[in-house]
Amino acid sequence: MDDGTATTGDAITVLASDVLRPAQRDAALRILADAQGVDGREAVSEQGRLRLRSSEAARTGVTHFLETTGTDAEAVGYGQLEVPESGTAHPAAELVVAPAARGRGLGRPLVDAVLAEAGRAGRGHVDFWVHGGHPAARHLAGQYGAELVRELRQMRRTGPQTEAVPLPDGIELRTFRPGEDDAEWLRLNALAFAHHPEQGAWTGRDLADRLAEPWFDPAGFFLATRDGKPVGFHWTKVHPATAAGPALGEVYVVGVDPAEQGSGLGRALTAAGLRHLTGGDAAAGERGLETVLLYVDADNPAAVRVYERLGFTVHEVDLMYRAAVAKPNSR
Known part of the structure; x- marks a missing residue:
């Protein structure tokens, strides 16, 4: 799909391609920035943003969708679909x-384009993320008869880690x-x-992308080792x-x-990272931050x-809906 495929109707065009030109990528990034400013949260996950920023090069299984309207092709929507190599894992969008x-009903053409692309890849369902449980997105999911299949909680705590x-x-504990x-x-x-x-499928490229990010700090990446071999991390x-x-x-990530x-290593690693983030000893590299967040699946009650x-409470939730690759129930 290097040249892209498009669906059109009512002056709406959705371009689907595994590669975006710089102007297309920049238009999509502007949409994401505008949405973050209005919604107060990112509309696309960190992984999706990384893949968008590197979208001038194709990545296996990843398709970008740019929605435009009017004769001037104003960019009004962006989507991303990843079809995993494993035939048992569902594509995610x-x-x-x-x-x-x-x-203006512009979400539907994007959903239709994603479902059509997944169908061409031979998949029967697509998992759609609704970050922050946005009401309009939840309503759209209902129109497609989509089933809620996952709840990812963002939890937060304030104050220093003293325990x-x-x-x-x-x-033994050292840094990466x-x-x-x-x-x-x-x-x-x-x-x-x-x-x-998602996390378990990381590749060398996934790691390298994050190590190259401006926020990366090896002083905040802790490895637990036993006899020199890494057995845990925060x-x-x-x-x-x-x-x-x-x-x-x-x-x-822990x-x-x-x-x-069962040894208590996960709790000890979590506390060590919290001390790094919230402690006030600048000479020891501690950051002195007031608030810390994390993400955890609701179906992982032990975590x-x-x-x-450790003092975390639910701040907001991201929801995942699974839709069939078929015509919507209502339009």
């Missing part, structure tokens, strides 16, 4: 309509060494998240201050080798309980 263009949680016997630990970390990540549809992240609020810390589960004991 994220869509956003520019705030100034909402209320000292000891590491299990035989465990880019270029040296990459392969071992990818191995551990795949083990720790073998059940997870990767933290800092979101810079904006006009909407102060900087936020994030428990970006993973533990299945052989170490939810751990985070609740």
Whole structure:
């Protein structure tokens, strides 16, 4: 699909392509920025934004959709579909309509284009993310008879991490060494998240994309080792201050080798990362942030309980709806 395919109707065009020209990419990024400013949250996940920014090069299984209207081809919507190589995993999609263009039924052509592309790939269903549970998106999901299949909670806590949680016997803690630990970390990540549809499938390119991001700080990426071998990690992240609020810390991802589960390593790693984010000892590299966020699936009650004991409460939710690759129930 290097040249792209398009569907048109009522002066609406949806271009579908695995590669975007710089002007198309920039138009999509403007839509995302406008939506974030109005909605107060990102309309597309970090992974989706990374793939959009590198969309001048094709990526296996990823299709970009740019929706335009009128004779001047004004960009009014963006979508992204990823069809995994595994035939058992469902394709996943994220869509956003520019705030100034909402209320005009422009979400439907994007959904139709995504479903059609998934059909061409031989898939019967698509999972659509609704970030923040946006009411208009939930209404659109209902029109397509989509089923709610996943709830991803964003939890937050305020205040410093004061409790000292000891590491299990035989465990040592150090920070990640880019270029040296990459392969071992990818191995551990795949083990720790073998059940997870996104995190467990990370490739070297996925890791490299994030290591190249301006926010990456190896001092906030902790590795737990046993006899020199990584068996757990806590990767933290800092979101810079904006006009909407102060900087936020994030428990970006915590993973533990299945052989170490039940030892208390996950809780100790989480506490170590929280101390780094919220502590006030600048000489030790602590960031002194007031608020920390994290994401956890609602169907992982054990993890939810751990985070609740650490003072986290639900801030908002992202929902995933599964739609059949067929005509909508109503239009």
